[in-house]
Structure formats: structure tokens, C-alpha cells
Amino acid sequence: MLSQESLALIDRELAKYPADQRRSAIMGALRIAQTEKRYLTNELIEFVASYVRIPPVAAYEVATFYNMYDRKPVGKYKLTVCTNLPCALSGGYTTADYLKQKLGIGFGETTADGRFTLAEGECMGACGYAPVMLVNNHSMCNHMTPDAIDKKLAELE
Amino acid sequence: MLEIEIDGKKLTVPSGSTVMDAANSIGVHIPHFCYHKKLSIAANCRMCLVQVEKAPKPLPACATPVTDGMKVFTHSDQAVTAQKGVMEFLLINHPLDCPICDQGGECQLQDLAVGYGQSGSRYQEEKRVVANKDLGPLISTDMTRCIHCSRCVRFTEEIAGYQELGMANRGEFTEVLPFIGKTVNSEISGNVIDLCPVGALTSKPFRYSARTWELSRRKSVSPHDGLGSNLVVQVKNHKVMRVLPLENEAINECWLADRDRFSYEALNSEERITKPMIKQGGVWQEADWQTALEFVANGLKGVIAEHGRESVAAVATPHSTVEELFLLRKLMSGLGVNAVETRLRAADFALKTAGATWLGQSIAELAASDAVVVIGSTLRKEQPLLAQRLRQSVKKGLKLAAINPHGDDLLTAKAAELVVRPDQLVEGVLQVLKAVAEAKGIALPANVDFGSIDIPAEARAVAAVLDGKEKTAILLGNIAQQHPRYGEIYAAATAIAEATGAKLGVLGEAANTVGAQLVGAETGGDVFAKPRQAYFMLNAEAEFDVQNGAQALAAVKQAKLVVALSSFSSCALEHADVILPVSPFSETSGTFVNMEGRAQSFNGVVRPLGETRPAWKVLRVLGNLLGFAGFDYASSEEIRDEALAGDIAPRLSNALAAPVAVKAQSASGLVRLGEVSIYQADIYSRRAPSLQKTADAANATLLKANAATLAKLGLAAGELARVEQAGGTAELQVALDAGLLDDVIRVSANHPLTRALAAHVGAIAVAKA
Amino acid sequence: MTVYAKGVVFEGVDFDNPNHWRLEEYVKRGGYAALKKILNEKITQDEIIAEMKTSALRGRGGAGFPTGLKWSFMPRNFPGQKYLVCNTDEGEPGTFKDLDIIVSNPHALIEGMIIGGYAMGITVGYNYIHGEVFEAYERFEEALEEARAAGFLGDNILGTDFCFQLHAHHGYGAYICGEETALLESLEGKKGQPRFKPPFPASYGLYGKPTTINNTETFASVPYIIREGGQKFLELGKPNNGGTKLFSVSGHVNRPGNYEIPLGTPFSELLEMCGGMRGGKKLKAVIPGGSSAPVLPADIMMQCTMDYDSIAKAGSMLGSGAVIVMDETVCMVSALERLSYFYHEESCGQCTPCREGTGWLYRIVHRIAHGEGRPEDLDLLASIGDNIAGRTICALGDAAVFPVRGMLKHFRSEFEYMIEHKTRQFAALS
Ligand SMILES: Cc1cc2nc3c(=O)[nH]c(=O)nc-3n(C[C@H](O)[C@H](O)[C@H](O)COP(=O)(O)O)c2cc1C
């Protein structure tokens, strides 16, 4: 269900923890699975659970508790904009509104061509660089003024 | 010991106690939802907040350790304000549907809400609605009522041993659910119904059938496995509506297995037979009791006169009461009939012990062992709550090992495991025996011919588990007891026990397996191997209760006279000549002696259905009719006192009364592993519709083998296979079981699909259907 | 990089050099000297802990607990495994200092943890890193590789028999995992649901074993303390508030960023360092210690010095050192609505008052902010707050209530205005 590369990465996560604490690797394992498949289907969660050797419902708990796991299809680029207060004071909502208008979608939606999904985020621990936006969960973009957004979207096209 | 004061009362408690423990010890009630004495402390409901002197804020009694000199106030302003605040939060999103909730009348939230007198009226926002979940045929859900105490989740993980329920999402959106598309399949799942303090999880079979306050509560004892779980049977209008656990720390604690809890459905089944019946000229006719009893008495006399006493055999299941079995034995003695047998699922009857075989110690003592080796048992399905108890012991350090013909998960850590072919169980035990002898440097027992047995690493590991520990035990389960070489297994296990100082124990298959031995209802041997002219059958169904069901059925069919004392019609109607409708356990008084030798008497909880009579009364009247002396009992208690006169303890013994020659053999070819599945084991569970819809019931319809064997047979999971054993055949769906050795074919026994098959362990042929 | 002043943690870091975070550069500016000193001079565990106590270093994660004291709680002769855990799950709105530490000076943290392991006899550690800063997590993993390759980390460190393994673990979007016991649960591969204490991590921590948890900045301060001495660190700040501290300044200032300044520096000076108020607007209010800290109006704030004691005296908390600056245009109803949404969204959901109460608080503030407030709402908010605060398993319950209390204390009139007029005095956040 997952590529050899992903399985090797999961094995690397497993190696970080004591042999009888494989469960510790579930967060990393789900992240790796999601990175490969873009989002987590129930089958994928069950597969990862069995690979880590924990009950599927335990993996499901994790996949639903942490909100960077996507359990519904997302676009090729998931853009998460922080709108928490410190960011909002420095244009977080302006950025969000600009993206909404530019992509023609609201939070939680995906563009018709399947390229972009827009999500509202909580504080990413980067408030000094506000407004901030995450691309596909892992790539942080700072100072996302409308100009910067235009540039970034062009890169992602 | 710590000194503490609760609401002005001084007391001392052991260190490590929580405030809740301390309060409980003096009967001070602190309101709570998430706390449960058998579960880990979650401290999440916050209902138990109390005031503690010098603490700046109220503390949860369930999680706060007692410190010396602590002063606790459970009803002070601070405590009550905190409790009221929590209550309000619990109610803001709780539906106000008590009038239609099955938990109504026994809801802890309702009870407390009434006490605190405040409803969620300050909450003007929209209430939460949560989708219901399919947890299977036994548990019904109404998840909007859930208060997130997490008891059910903790139960599956901690007590049942496998997390089948989880709390998904977070915050306000947290909801209890199984993994998507899965149900709760534990054999002890029903306990979550009791644990749920509100009406989120309720009994599916019971749903909407009665209001709790209409029910009267009667005590009883579970008629299923060898534990003898204590029951509260709830009845309405002389009908059993529901079964709940009666707490008994020494036996079932506060739990029930699903079989104990849901089998009651059979009591109300369409199959109940309520009038005596006689078959004349191939046609069944209802009869009055007098006629039927005379028919039986005369019939028996006639057969004996014509064919002799040897031509009659009486069989009963070990789920029958002490009183029933005692009178059966006595009735047969009066007739001069020696063959009375309850070991219906046995294949080897040669074993002779000095007393009734039993657990060898109390259940509580067993649970306190340092190491336990289980031989030949599908423990979770045979004795669900004992398996649960050992699981808890493993957490406290008990080392659990198994010698088994399968690798089934005990849902707890196995310290060692030796998997063998079913027909090599003796040899497996011998391997461990040899390993023990080698490790201890002692001579091998003289009566054992080890042949060319060598010791695999797994056998050494099992032996090591018993080594150097103080309290150890070896337990023989159903697979061992029903094995064609049970005597040899027993003797080899005895030798291990002697060499290691372990206690040997036999896990009584049924509620009264020990009681049956005490009244001597084990004198027949295999009464179906050589067909008799007459069979007197008490609660026994040939194809389901006798190991070689096909053979038993053939014997019964050819007999001149078959007397069935039965609560249910189906099998009896097919094979008997006369049916005497007798009470199931719920309609008679009686006694079961459990696996630890504890006699537990109970009364009927409802009156006998229709013209049904308690079997002990039927047997008494038959004795009277036949003119035998000593059949003038006025009550079942009188029978019990005679049957179990004196102490039971001295009559229990697992010591061999005669040496058994043990000889290692080799085996090859396809071999059957036949087990009686959990919901086919007795007359009740096999007729409980809800249990028959469980995953365990579905599991019993499968043929299982490991991947190599399936490949060799050209079979794939999901396909239909045809098996043949001693001329009998069955068609079953194939499934993979990676825990089996090569050439082992696991096919459940005494099952409607497999009743034509023969011995539980024996050669079997398999082909694609 | 937006680190503007440099003290202990960023001492000597040349942000213009793209390799400033690498081991080579770290060693050049005196990195790993403290570790070498300990191993060469065979400094005892007790001496290290004494030095930590002298420094008066208080935990930089928010609660401000004295670090030396915390380290002394660790059982010495515990027979099994013990663990050291670093909390880089920085998610408290306004806080972004730990991010800069692991991006720009990861080896200071690594060295600090190794020394902590040595001092408490711990051989395995984990650094739990906020999921949203995944690139920083990757950089930290790279820094770990460097340290291992150089023999500072792993088996037989610098040829001695001292061993210490350190691994990175990432979160994936849950603020609550910053709470130390939620973090441990998460590290065990479970939902991040805080544990009831006692037992405290020092006796029952990761995998049930004795565990010490400190914040990133706390650990990153350790090499300096060991190298230069606790007394010198203490003197950088003021008594009971030793050292310099990173302040993450966000909001309406000209130069948001991290400022490492001595504890006790007047707020007005910090504001100046940040280039003053953006657009020359007037200061209205400051949340001085991360979003969980009660808001303080400008006049009170301008009297404060930036240290634990001064801010506490003013009725708020220094917390994680996140300073959220708001100018005169900010609508406090709108600001509270966003914060209340955050706590509602981030409540782990296990305990009743927080699970049910945070949603209730948010819904009321939301109603007020949308012109549907009722006169009784403000008392109701206060009463619900009283039923949450101090009644929950972890401090998130308190954290959700403090902003409400702060706003109602200092800016009640704005809420009353909105309830009465169904419209706000200041523009909503946009
Ligand atoms: C809701 C909540 C969130 C927290 N978030 C963080 C955090 O992001 N980083 C952190 O270091 N400590 C956080 N803490 C504090 C930790 O629980 C803990 O006190 C700290 O990591 C200890 O390290 P220190 O003593 O070095 O400060 C949080 C506490 C609570 C209650």
C-alpha cells in the first residue's frame, strides 16, 4: 500500500523508540503515509496501524486528533493560513481573504481543478513572520502579503 | 497507614489510597462518572471534585492520593459549587430524552442531576448531535447521550485486552467509536453496557422491551463455563428480560461474559417445549405428565427386561445441576443401570484420579500465581472471564505460557508458546517435560517413553517460565480434556507439575463439570461407540453435545427408546421417542459446583413455562413411579444436602489414581483441530439469536489453515471447501489462520455446519467444493 | 532571521552567515566547550545542578519553574531507563522563539540536553517539535546527525563512558501537546491528552519512567550557565529572574521579532527596540506572555519591566515571553472572539469543564461579536469561566478563561457597548 521508500522512512521512525514502544512511531508513520498519498483513507490508516502493530482504532484516534492529518481528499497544494490573533494583527485575514478571492474557494474547499485546498490554521509558532502560510503542511512561507501570494501561486502553478 | 479526615470523620487508610478509596471505605459517597475501581484512573469527568484543606482549588477525589493528616470535605460549599458546575457542563449538551431512554431509572447522570436540581437552562446555544455507531448485535448506541467518561474505551483496552473502541476527534467533537466499519467483537463486550453511566450504550436485545423499574431482580448462577459467574436476572411477568452481573470478587468480579449475559434469549425462544410429548407410530402427540412418565417408566423397564441393564445408558450435559445429576444417577442405580455419563465431549475416558478433577486451587489463588502454563485451550472462548483475570495478573507480573495446537492471541503478553499439531499435543507436553527434567538435572519419569523426542527452543522457553517461581500452575483446557489421548496429556502434565512444584488444574468445561464428578455421573464412558437399546438424555443433544456427534446421532437413531428431558424441541423432536419438558436453569432451583470446587445454589427466577417441570422433580416422580426407595424429596435443598454431604474439599483431587503409560508418537498428514465454538457450547447459547449474529459465531463457520497448507490444498481464503471425516462431510468457507502449523485444518465442532463430522482431533480430508 | 538583540541563547550567532546553525560555526563560537569541560574536569552531577540553581534560571516554557530545582527532583538511583524531553511544541499564539532556536542555534539545545542528561543520569532524550515547523524539524535532525558524527552525541561521548541518545519527534497540529504530559502521551503515540498530576513526570513520565521536561530555551541556556557560571547568568537579569530571555514580539510594532534581553528590562525599552508602534499609532493593550495571559492596558503595561515578578504583579503572566502588541484600532471583542475560538478548537476534550465550557465561552463571545449579545452574557461568561478555571486536568482550562477575565476586567465597556448597540466601536480584525 505504501512505497518501499515510505516504509523505509517509517522504519527509521520506529528505530527512534524502544522496541516495545512501536506505537510512538505512529505520528511519524501517518505523516509519511500522508505525504506519499496526499491524504489518509481509512484503509491507509488501517495499513499503517498494522505496520506499527497497534489497533486500527488507536491509529484512527491519532489521525483525527491532530489536525494536520487530512482524511478527506485535498488538492495538489494545501495552503494553510494562520488567522490567530498575532497573525491577524499583521494581516492574517487579509491574506486569507485574498487567497479566497483569488482561488474562488473558501476554507475547507478545493479548487475545481484539484490544485488547491485552502485551510484555516492555528498558530504555527511563527507569528513574527506574519502573515504565514503553510504549503502542504511542511513548507512555511513568511510575510505572505498579496504580492508574495501572487509570486508563490505562480511558483506552484 | 495514613490518617485522614473526611467530612469530620477520622479514619486510617493504607498509603497509596486515593481520596475516593478512603471515602468508599467508610461509605461516604462521592459523585463520579469516569471513576471505576477496575479501570485506570482517567479523572476526566471532574464530577468527584472535593474540597481539600490547604488546597487552593477543588481536587478530584478519584485521582488525588491521600496524604497524612489530609482533611477532605465532600459537601462543603466549595465542593458542591464545583460539582454543580460540572453537572451543568455535562447537561448542556445532553439530550432531555430520559422518558424514552433505556437507561431511564438506572442512569447515574439522571440520579445526580435530580440531586443537584439544575438543568442546562443557562445554555441557550445549539445542542450537539452525535451520530450513532454500529457496535454489532449486542450493544445499541445513542451517542448524543455520551458524556465522554471513556469507561468503555478503557474497558476494551484494559480489561478485554484489545482496544476496539476509541475516542476520535478532539474537544467538543470527541466521539466514541470503533474503527470505521468494525464492530466490537470481544467475548466480554457486554460489560461496556454496565459501565456506561448514561444511556449511550445499552443492550441491543433488551432495547425498548421494558422500563427498568418494572423489572424485579433475582439472583442466579450462570450455567455456561466453569467459572459459575453470579447473575442478577431481571424478570417481568415471569419472563426473563435481561441478565446483569452480580458482583462476586472471588468469581466473576463485576463482569460477565457475553455468553452469560445474552444467552437468556434462548429461555424465551420459540423452541421451548412446554408439554410432554410421545411419539406414536412416528407421529408426535402431546400427552399429560402422568401418561408420559408412565410411558418412560414402562419403556425403560421393558428395554431392560428384554435386553438387559447394559443396554441402557443415561447421558447428561455437565451444565445440569448437582440435584439433577444426583437423581439421574440414583434413578439409574435403581434400574441397575451403570452407564451414566456427563463427559460427553471427551474422547479418552481411561484417566483415573483420586478425586474430582478441578482447578487445584481457588480462582483468586490462581490469579495470584507467578507463572501459568495453559495446555490445550482456546482460553478466551472457553473461559472468557478467567482469561480476563489472567490478563490482569500478567500486568502485575504473572508469566503466561501456552502449549497449544494454535497460536491464538490471549490479548496479553505470552511469555512463551509452543505450538504443536493437535495430534501431537502429548508430544508437545513431553518436550516441555524433557526440557524441565534437563534444566533441573532430574531423571526422566519411568512410565514415559520419550521415543526420539528432542526439545525445540519454544519448549525450553515454556519450561523456563515455570522455573524458579514460587506459585505456578499448569492448566488443562477443553482441547486437552477432549483429546483422544487426554490420559497421556494429563500424566505428562502431572509429571511437569511434580518436577516444578506447579499446581495442576483442570478448567472445568461447564458450569457443573466438578459437581458431575462429585455425584458420580461419570461411569459410562463412550456410551455411543457401542449403540445401546435405550438412551435417557438429560439436557443433552446428541449431535451438539457429544464429541463424535455423527456417531452419537447414529446410535440414538437406532435405539428402541430415547427419552429426552429437554427444554427445547428441535433436537429432541428429531430423535426422541418421548420428551419430558424440563426447566432451564432459570426455572428451577439447583446447584453448580464451579471449577474451584465452590458449590453455588440458586433458585428459579421465574415459574416454569407452560407445563414444564424442574428436572429434579421429574426424576423424583420417575423414581416414585418405579417404586424405588429414597425418592421422597420435598425440595432440591434436600437432594443437594444428600448429594454433597460433608465437605467438598477432600473429594477434590487431581492426583493420578493409577499410572498412565505415556508413549511419544509421530504424526503426519492433514489433521483436524475441532473446537466447540463459544456460542455452540451449550443448549442456551446455541439458541440465542443475538449471540448467533456475533463475529465469534461467524468465525465458527470457517475452515482455517495456514498459508502453506492452503496453498498445498489449492485453496484461497473466501473459497468454499469440502471436508470429509469418517464418512461425514461439511462445506465451509476458507480463511487464513497464520497461527496454525502445516497440515492443521481448524474446523469447529458440534456446529450445525459440521455436525456430520467425527472426532475433534483426527484425520480429515479437504478439497475445493 | 528576526532575532534583534542577542544574549545567552544567541550569543555570537552571525545570522548573515548561511551556515550559522552548523556545528562547525557553533564550535567556533565556543559551542560544546561546556560539555567538554564537564567531561574533562569530571564535574559531578551535584555540581551541575548547584550551578543551575545559582543561575536562578526559570523554565522558559511558560510556568517559570526553577530549572535547577526541577533537575534535582529526578530520582538518582532509579534502576530502569529515565528520559529527558525537550518541549519545542511551541504553539502558544504569539510565541515563536523556539523556532528560531532550532533553526539558528540547534546545537545550543543539543548541548544543553546532553548536559542535562549527564546531570540527571539520563541516557535517552527526545525533542518534541511543533508539527507546523516541519522544516525546522528537518534541520534539527540534520544537526543531530552532525553532533553524532562529531562524537558529541551517542555512545561513549568524546571517548568517555557517558552515552546519550537524542531523537526528534514531531507533533502534527495540536496546541495541547505543549502541555508537558500531553506531550508525553503524544510521544507515546497517543492522542495528546494531558495526564492528571500527581504523579509528576519526575516519577511517572515517558513510558511510565522518570522524566524531566524542559522548554527549548531553557535547555539552550544551559551551555552558557555551565561555561560562564550560574552567577554570571543570574547577574544578566535580576534576582529570582536570572538571565536574559527571548521575547517574541508580534502585532502592531514596526519590527516584530525575537528579542533576547535581560529579564527586568522595562517594557518601554523593548517597545523602542521593536521600532515603536507601527504607523505611529497609539498603544492600546498588550498580552504580555502569550495568548493565555490576561491582557494589560497600555498604561499598566508601560509601567512594567519584562520579568516574571513585575508582570505577575500587574495581574498577568510572563508566560512564554510572547508579547502581543495591539494598537488603538483593535476591537477587543473581535480579539477575544479569535482567542476563544482557539481554545475551543484546541481543547483536547477529555475533561468536562474544558470540553463543554470552551465551546460555550466561544459561542457567547461569537454571538456578542455578531451583534447578538444579551445583557446577561457578560456575567454568564464570568460565571462559566469560574466553573472552568481550576477545575480541569491541565491548565488549558485556565488558559481559556484568563483572556476572558482580562478582557472583561480592562475592556468591559467595549463588550457592553456592543451588546447594547449591536455594533462594535472598533473595526473587526481583518
Ligand atoms: C496548554 C499549555 C500549553 C503549553 N505549551 C507549551 C509550549 O508550547 N512550550 C513549552 O515549552 N511549554 C508549554 N507549556 C508548559 C509545559 O507544560 C511545561 O511547563 C514546560 O514545558 C516545562 O519546561 P520549563 O520548565 O523549561 O518551562 C504549556 C502548558 C500548557 C498548560
Ligand code: SF4
Ligand atoms: S483542560 Fe482541556 S485540554 Fe486540558 S485536559 Fe482538560 S479537556 Fe484537555
Ligand code: FES
Ligand atoms: S499566530 Fe500565526 S503563527 Fe502564531
Ligand code: FES
Ligand atoms: S470520577 Fe473523578 S474525575 Fe471522574
